[in-house]
Amino acid sequence: MRDINNKIIFLGTGTSQGVPPIGCTHPVCLSTNAKDKRLRSSIFIHYKQKKILIDCGPDFRQQMLRSQLTDVDFILITHEHNDHIIGLDDVRPINFKQNKDMPIYALPRVMRQLKSRFNYAFGDIKYPGLPAFEPIEIGLEAFIAGGIEITPIEVMHGKLPILGYRIGSIAYLTDVSHLPAKEYKKLEDLEILIISSLRKEPTHHAHMTLAESLILSQKIKAKKTYLTHISHMMGFHEDVQRELPENVFLAFDELSISF
Numbered sequence: 114m115r116d117i118n119n120k121i122i123f124l125g126t127g128t129s130q131g132v133p134p135i136g137c138t139h140p141v142c143l144s145t146n147a148k149d150k151r152l153r154s155s156i157f158i159h160y161k162q163k164k165i166l167i168d169c170g171p172d173f174r175q176q177m178l179r180s181q182l183t184d185v186d187f188i189l190i191t192h193e194h195n196d197h198i199i200g201l202d203d204v205r206p207i208n209f210k211q212n213k214d215m216p217i218y219a220l221p222r223v224m225r226q227l228k229s230r231f232n233y234a235f236g237d238i239k240y241p242g243l244p245a246f247e248p249i250e251i252g253l254e255a256f257i258a259g260g261i262e263i264t265p266i267e268v269m270h271g272k273l274p275i276l277g278y279r280i281g282s283i284a285y286l287t288d289v290s291h292l293p294a295k296e297y298k299k300l301e302d303l304e305i306l307i308i309s310s311l312r313k314e315p316t317h318h319a320h321m322t323l324a325e326s327l328i329l330s331q332k333i334k335a336k337k338t339y340l341t342h343i344s345h346m347m348g349f350h351e352d353v354q355r356e357l358p359e360n361v362f363l364a365f366d367e368l369s370i371s372f
C-alpha cells in the first residue's frame with residue numbers, strides 16, 4: 114500500500130552555476146517565469162517517515178528555508194564537486210536541533226574530500242557552534258540507513274565514477290555522462306527516474322544532452338522520468354516541456370511529487 118506521506122521535493126534543478134549565472138543575458142536567464150530560475154541541484158525525499166537529503170550544495174540554506182523544511186535524518190552524497198557538497202556547513206542548525214552528529218554516506222574517495230574541506234566538522238573534539246558529521250563510507254552494495262534500504266548506482270561523470278541512488282521505486286542519477294551496463298539491473302521496475310540533462314546542444318564530455326537523457330530514459334523504462342541539473346541552454350521551461358514525451362517531465366525548483 115502506498116504511503117501518502119512519501120514525497121520528493123526538488124530543492125534545486127540547476128547546474129553548477131545555477132540559472133541564471135551571474136551576468137548572463139541569455140533570454141532564458143532574463144525570463145520572468147519562476148520555473149526558469151534554478152538553484153543548484155539537490156533533492157529531498159520523505160520516505161517511510163525518514164527525511165533524506167541527496168547532495169548539499171551552496172544553496173542548501175536558501176532551499177530549506179524556501180521549502181519550509183526543518184529536518185534531515187541523513188545525507189547521501191553523489192560526488193565531491195563543490196555544487197554538490199559545499200553547503201554542508203549549513204547543516205549545523207539541524208545538528209543543534211537534533212543534538213547529534215549528522216550521518217553522511219559517501220564513497221571512500223569522496224569522504225576523504227569531505228574530511229579535507231570540512232576537517233573541523235569531523236574531529237573527535239566537538240567545538241561549540243560547529244557542524245558535526247558521522248561519516249559512513251559505502252561502496253556499490255545496498256546498505257541500510259535509518260531502517261531504509263538504499264541501493265547505490267554507479268554513474269560515470271565523464272571519467273569520474275560517482276553515485277546515484279535507488280530508494281524504493283525511485284532513482285536519482287545526476288551528473289550523468291553514461292551508465293555502465295552492469296547497473297541497469299538495479300534500475301528495473303522503477304516508478305520514478307530522476308536523471309540529469311544539461312542542455313540540447315552541443316554535447317558535453319561529462320553530462321548528457323536532452324537527446325541522450327531521453328535515450329537513457331527509454332532504456333530504463335521507468336513509468337515517469339524527471340529531468341534535472343539543467344542549464345539555461347536547455348531553453349525555456351514551458352517550450353521544452355511541450356517537446357517531451359508524455360511520461361517525461363522537466364523538473365523545476367520546489368516541484369513536489371507524491372509516490
